[in-house]
Structures are given as structure tokens and as C-alpha cells.
Amino acid sequence: MPAVLYERFENIAVITLNRPEALNAINEQLSQELYAAWERFMAEDDAYVAVLTGAGRAFCAGADMKEAAEAARTGQPMRIRPMFPANEITKPAIAAVNGACAGGGVGYALACDIILCSETAQFVLPFVARGRGGAPIAIELARRTSFSTALYAALTAARIDAATALRLGIVNEVLPPDDLMPRAMELAEKIAGHSQLSVRSMKANLRSAMELGFHEAIRAAAERDRLLHQSEDTREGTLAFDEKRRPRYGAPGSDREQA
Structure with missing residues (x-):
């Protein structure tokens, strides 16, 4: 049985962690298949937005500790x-976090741009409690929220409920369980309806703000905007606004990069 499912709904890819009997814990198979799913999403030109979720009652329980224990016993x-x-x-x-989200599962969620969770979701970084490393995930949490939030989560290994996660800025929205995927798909469809050249440029600009110095990020953003403003999408968006109609954006590609 596949450990990760990949489904397409028009321009939206839904990636589902599919080990519900193990709370979607991360083993070799799941990690390999999830990597392949992201590669597939990036390779498909007509896949505009991805939604990542988990099958069953958990999003991802982190590392498969049964397999980790066996590895510890054998030294492999x-x-x-x-x-x-x-x-x-x-x-x-x-990310549509539908339940427990621990360890590497938090990392999977933080790899996404928008994080929605159900009211039943809980987040935990259990690394120090298990004598394991997880610094990259804690560092990404600090970048996405605050230094103090990351320290609290990483050093205490405390369970953080959905309401607290919203207050701390870990998630963007908290929803009833039955509303989680419909809301995720609603947002995905909204984003997919925009100019994808503009969407990807905006994402790159915001990531630059996190990764580069201020002035370097501004220069990089200005260059991306310069190229974007020469595109067919900018022309179409401007004309559509003036003509009071919905814009008709095409798929991203070299044929749309110049007006």
C-alpha cells in the first residue's frame, strides 16, 4: 500500500500521508514517497497549488519510533x-493539519506556506524528551513565529493545542474537523485562480525577506517585479481591471513572460 497518495483536482494537487494505522509516522517508505510527491508537484506545469494532509485521525506523528527503536537495538x-x-x-x-502533528510532522507542515488545522490538532516538538536532534525544524519554527515560541516548544516538548497554536502564530486558521479540507481546497482554488507568475514571484520575494539581508532582499524583489511587469499576466490583469471583467490568466511559461 502506498504510504503517500498523490491526487489531482484540476490545478490542485492533494498529497496525503497514508499510514493511518501508524498515525502517519515517518518511515523510510513514507519519506521516500513524500519526497517523490513534492518532485512530481514541482514537475507538473499545470499543478499550481498543493494541499498536504494526513489520512485518519493524525497528520503525522513524527518518526516511526518502533522502527527507530529497532534501529537503536541493531545499530543500523x-x-x-x-x-x-x-x-x-x-x-x-x-498544510491541512487534521490531528496530531509531532516532530518531523511539524517540519512537514512548516514546509508549506499556509497552515490550517482542525480543532483536534496538537503540535509537539518531542526531540529533547527522546534524546533526538531536530534543530532544523526548531529553527524554521523560529523564523515562522518567534524566537521565544520556538524555545518554548523545543525546550519543553509541550503539547500545543490548536487554539494556542493560532495565538502563537504557528497556524493561520483553526477549523472544525469537517470543515478543514473544504477550507483548504477553497483557499487552494482561490490561489490557483490568480496569476501564477505573480503568485510565485510574491512567494519568492517573501522568502527572500526571511533569508537575505533587508537591502539585498529589496533588490532581489525589485528585479523580480521588473520582470513580472513585462509579462502578459501584468497586461491581462491591468486590462481586466479596467474592463471590469475577470482576468484570463494562462499557465506559467515562457510564452507568457513577455507582453
Whole structure:
């Protein structure tokens, strides 16, 4: 049985962690298949937005501790493929956290641009409690929220409920369980309806603000905007506004990059 499902709904890709019997815990198979799913999403020109969620009652319980324990007994390390680099997911991604989200599962959610969660969701960074490393995830949490939030989550290994996660800025919205995926798809459809050249440029600009110095980020953003303003999408968006109609954006590609 596949550990990760990849489904397409028009321009939206839904990626589902599919080990519900193990709370979608990360093992070699899941890590390999999730990496491949992100590669597929990035390779499909007509896939504009991804939604990442989990099957069953959990989003992702982190590392499969049964396999980790066996690896500890035998001295053979788990062959877990590293997460697909978040800075290489240049298209928009939404996490729909439907339940428990721990350890590496938090990393999977943080790789997405927008994080929605159900009222039943809980977040935990259990690394210090288990004598394990998880610094990249804690660092990404600090970048996305605050230094104090990341320290609290990483040093206490406390469970953070959905309401607290919203207050701390870990998630963007909290929803009843039955409303989670419909809302995720609603947002995905809204984003997919915009100019994808503009969407990807905006995402790149905001990531630059996190990764570069202020002046360097501004210069990079100005260059992206200069190129964007020469595109067919800018022309179409301007004319559509003036003519009081919905814009008709095409798929991103070289044929749309110049007006």
C-alpha cells in the first residue's frame, strides 16, 4: 500500500500521508514517497497549488519510533530521506493539519506556506524528551513565529493545542474537523485562480525577506517585479481591471513572460 497518495483536482494537487494505522509516522517508505510527491508537484506545469494532509485521525506523528527503536537495538540507522527543501517548493503549498502533528510532522507542515488545522490538532516538538536532534525544524519554527515560541516548544516538548497554536502564530486558521479540507481546497482554488507568475514571484520575494539581508532582499524583489511587469499576466490583469471583467490568466511559461 502506498504510504503517500498523490491526487489531482484540476490545478490542485492533494498529497496525503497514508499510514493511518501508524498515525502517519515517518518511515523510510513514507519519506521516500513524500519526497517523490513534492518532485512530481514541482514537475507538473499545470499543478499550481498543493494541499498536504494526513489520512485518519493524525497528520503525522513524527518518526516511526518502533522502527527507530529497532534501529537503536541493531545499530543500523533508519534510512529516512531528508525533507524536500522548503525553498525549492516554489509553488504555493497549504498544510491541512487534521490531528496530531509531532516532530518531523511539524517540519512537514512548516514546509508549506499556509497552515490550517482542525480543532483536534496538537503540535509537539518531542526531540529533547527522546534524546533526538531536530534543530532544523526548531529553527524554521523560529523564523515562522518567534524566537521565544520556538524555545518554548523545543525546550519543553509541550503539547500545543490548536487554539494556542493560532495565538502563537504557528497556524493561520483553526477549523472544525469537517470543515478543514473544504477550507483548504477553497483557499487552494482561490490561489490557483490568480496569476501564477505573480503568485510565485510574491512567494519568492517573501522568502527572500526571511533569508537575505533587508537591502539585498529589496533588490532581489525589485528585479523580480521588473520582470513580472513585462509579462502578459501584468497586461491581462491591468486590462481586466479596467474592463471590469475577470482576468484570463494562462499557465506559467515562457510564452507568457513577455507582453
